[in-house]
Amino acid sequence: MASPDMAVGPDDVPDDTTGDTPRDGPGDAEALDAYSRAVVAVADAVLPSVASLAVTLPRGAGAGSASVVTADGFLLTSAHVVAGADVAEATFSDGTRMRADVVGRDPLSDLAVLHARGDVPRPVELGDAARLRVGQLVVALGNPLGLAGSVTAGIVSALGRSLPTGNGRVVDEVIQTDAALNPGNSGGVLADSAGRMVGVNTAVAGIGVGLAVPVNATTRGIVTQLMTTGRVRRAFLGIVGAQVPLPPPVAAKVGAPTGLQVADVTTGSPAAEAGLRRGDVVVELDGRRVASVTALQRAMVQDAIGRRAEVTVWRNGALVDVVVYPRELA
DSSP states (O other): OOOTTOOOOGGGSOOSSOTTOOTTOHHHHHHHHHHHHHHHHHHHHHGGGEEEEEEEETTEEEEEEEEEOSTTSEEEEOGGGSTTOSEEEEEETTSOEEEEEEEEEETTTTEEEEEESSOOOOOOOBOOGGGOOTTOEEEEEEOGGGSSOEEEEEEEEEEEEEEEOTTSOEEEEEEEEOSOOOTTOTTOEEEETTSOEEEEEEEEEETTEEEEEEOSHHHHHHHHHHHHHSSOOOEEOOEEEEEEEOOHHHHHHHTOSEEEEEEEEOTTSHHHHHTOOTTOEEEEETTEEOOSHHHHHHHOSGGGTTOOEEEEEEETTEEEEEEEOOEEOO
């Protein structure tokens, strides 16, 4: 029996584990290996389909990334990457270079489509950002400056963010991730662990904060319109507003705590012609709740152009219905 004051060495410490297994347990090493395998698999599957874009403009040059989304050569990137350009040079990770024509861009969603003048690698598989969950593994891939490709991994930090654009509107349902976005990665791929594209990398919002436009039903429709017509048609009412809380009785009646208070009405706009005025609080559009500017923007799609719509507003202590005919946003 050891003396009470005898020093105990590391070899004398009882060990609950057996054999040579580290005391952290096998799960840690296995988890790390699984993480690495997932990232490597995504890189192997996606990087060949990601191109570097070099854009020459009258006032200088720009750069970004793009991904192949169709077998016949359509590429998807960020609108700001090709702003002011009609053509770009696409360079893939295997060194293949080709010219790509800008088919259409939509600054309101920060998406643009190009068409390559040559054979392209296989398309990236498109996923659905609506199925993402906070904490989920995502991988950001780009091909900045024509280098061998850039891969960073992280998690979905937040969902449903809004990204302001230069014209006062916002991109909805933006994905926030801590996967580092390197210079030139704008327009590149944000992929899930299965290698499916769930976002288009668009901005760095701060240290450890990257943003991506989601790939979902809405953006798929935008991409299709850009491919076929080169533009995205939207409706507009012509009001400027801000989200405000509703009085409790009104909130209970319409089923929403907030509405959109009209701060200004554009002269000659559909809203002005319908009689909407400053101080009105919009609460519904065709029976759908309008709790914010974003909610109103979502309703101003192509199908709304020229179609009769009923707007319910809170005015002078009463709910009032106003009929409007949205026009196309120029």
